[in-house]
Amino acid sequence: MKGPWRWNTDLNFSFNRNKVLDLPYNLSYISGFGGVYGRTNAILLQKGYGLGEFYGWVAKGVDPATGHELYLGKDGKTLTDAPSSSARQFIGNAQPKFVYGMTNSVSWKNFDLTVFIQGSYGNKIFNAGRLELESMTDLSNQSTAILRRWRKAGDVTDIPGVDTLGNGDNSRVSTRFLESGSYLRVKTMTISYKIPQSVVSRLGLAGIMVYVSANNLITITKYKGFDPEVSSYGSTNNNTSYNTTTTNSTDNRNISIGMDSGAYPQSKMILFGLNVSLK
């Protein structure tokens, strides 16, 4: 180590693979996870598959003639605006291929910069918040995406026409709302400066440090929701697989992962600090 510079880097990757080997009672699958209001459940727990397997229809864009969203039918070839429930398939997984983190600490004389970067790669998020904001089934507020909705025969667009019946067929649980959840985020970044000892001693103190710290300052992602790092079913762990109700507020957090019903994003935070040590 020469001169006033010091640099430390700490890097980690983790790879998590899992598979459902067996389910109780000789069941081959259990439904009831990843509930979306007014739609089917988005996650199916099935033997031979992992946790967080999204289950729904494959969306194939808007029919320019009718303005209806088209989906792959059961045969995997024909397109229809109202495919049967048996045309659903596994459409993606909420589990990342890997997650990673890196901490860099750089010091120069009395200055110190620490940057913690973390990220996730290869996971999918079901953006149920966007489903609600683009569904046009009722009078609730919608996103600006609906400004480019289908309006008349011949319009070529990715947003279906107004769902006048409001039965949700244009906004089913489908690949249309499944997005890449990969992200890289500067989770924390701290710059600090230690006041030189000569100055500190004159004030009769042991040490003074001033710092600025930022949390969630920068996020690089293609995810369209508020925050790729949140999950709407993150806080409870009740098994509701045999619960007959339609609400899913107590969905199982280990299975219903990668569901975002517009969960409140993590805040950006900037802290200014002064650390004074007394003798």
Next chain:
Amino acid sequence: MKLDLKYIAIAIASSGLLVLAGCSKVLDKDPKTNVITVTDTAVSVSAATANSLMSGVYTKYKGYDNGLEFNVFDRITNGDVRSDNCYAGGDNPDNITIDLFATNAVNNNVSRDWADGFAIIANANSAIDQIARCTDPALSATRKSQMLGEARAIRAAVYFDLVRIYGKVPVMLVPPDQSNSENLIKSTLVAQSSVDSVYLTILNDLWYARGTVSNVSDHPGDKFTVTKGIVNALLAKVYAAKSPANWDSVAYYCDQTIPGYTLLPDYHQLWDNNHKNNSEAIWELNYAGYGAGDEIGNWVPSIFIGSGYKKFETPTNDLVNAFNSEGDTIRRNASITFVDYGWSDPYWKDPNNFPILTKYNDPNSGINDFYLIRLPDILLLRAEAYVAKGDVANAAILVNKVRSRVGLGATPANTAADMTLAIEKERRLELAFEGHRWFDLLRTGRAIPVMNAQKDGAGAPINYNVQAYELLYPIPQTQLDLNPLLQQNTGY
């Protein structure tokens, strides 16, 4: 400056090692399964427990968890919005699709009615099972069989609603078998029974209840507790609704019911909240308001009344015309109020003259009761039974009894065909917004012609285009996904 390459190398190497370590062995940890609570089926419950189980059945039937939604709000949606009495109103796509016959298997109403109904049934099953095992001498044999009858009548009433809403439904009459996981799953995932066997189950429960529950006269001022009057009225309604209708039985059970009740002199008294549990109420859900303790407040009227947002269950042009053509101002004014809140829609275009449903008139304090069954329902059902036997004269006497209370003259109908339609209209006007109309059209086979002939305010056809399969709701998709033994209703 110098990168601590050694450190990086160690970091990468160790993360690589972790990867290898992670791959070499499957994480082998026994999962924590849900604890299955094994109820000892041999143990008796105390009389006090039996009593609280019984009151739990009643609370479930009318309360916040399921009952208010199932028995009041959704009953009006299923009975009146689905029929020609109400448009959906409001802005809720679930209600609107029901009104327009565009329902699919993810409709929230369709899903929750199933869930609510079976939640009430499951609760009743558990109570019946435990009360039956009670050997506490503090619970007399008479009272015990009364309780069992009351709980079974409530269970029958819910199955009666479910079979008319969904058609084939699973029949579950005992709590899940919790002796081991295999039995638990077998007793939980049950296939649907035929409509006929659902009706047989309903009749079995009601026949049992009829032999054990107390008389109407034992409960003055209480029309919520299940009595023989309620059971007889339910039996009459069940025999009229099952296909084919058994008019002899309808007549018999109507005749058993009618003597226990008398019409109130003034129709308005039914709705003024000062005549609760009155002489014509047969089965009434009591709501005491949002007070302290275990009082339950009926929030449903707040969905119908008020200017804050466009309210639900808007009365139809067709219903208003039906009141007007009959000159039936008393019942119209008790049922509908025209307001100038500024709301309008394609059915009612004048924002200064928009109808709202005001039969339940207190949107704030939650004190409106709900009549599940009241005497005119049974009187008019008896009239139908007369017509079915060709006795138009006796039918007219009953119809006129209902009409004279609201200042209407005798019905002009004097043939069986005319009298059938006169009774249908009388039921519509008398029982508007009480959740009967759709189920009346369903059992008389008139739902499709009546709905497909509907016109809007300007006289243009609405084109509901109701298909035969749409007379039933779909089985909720969430339930189909949970239980592979269930089959979707044809057409959905």
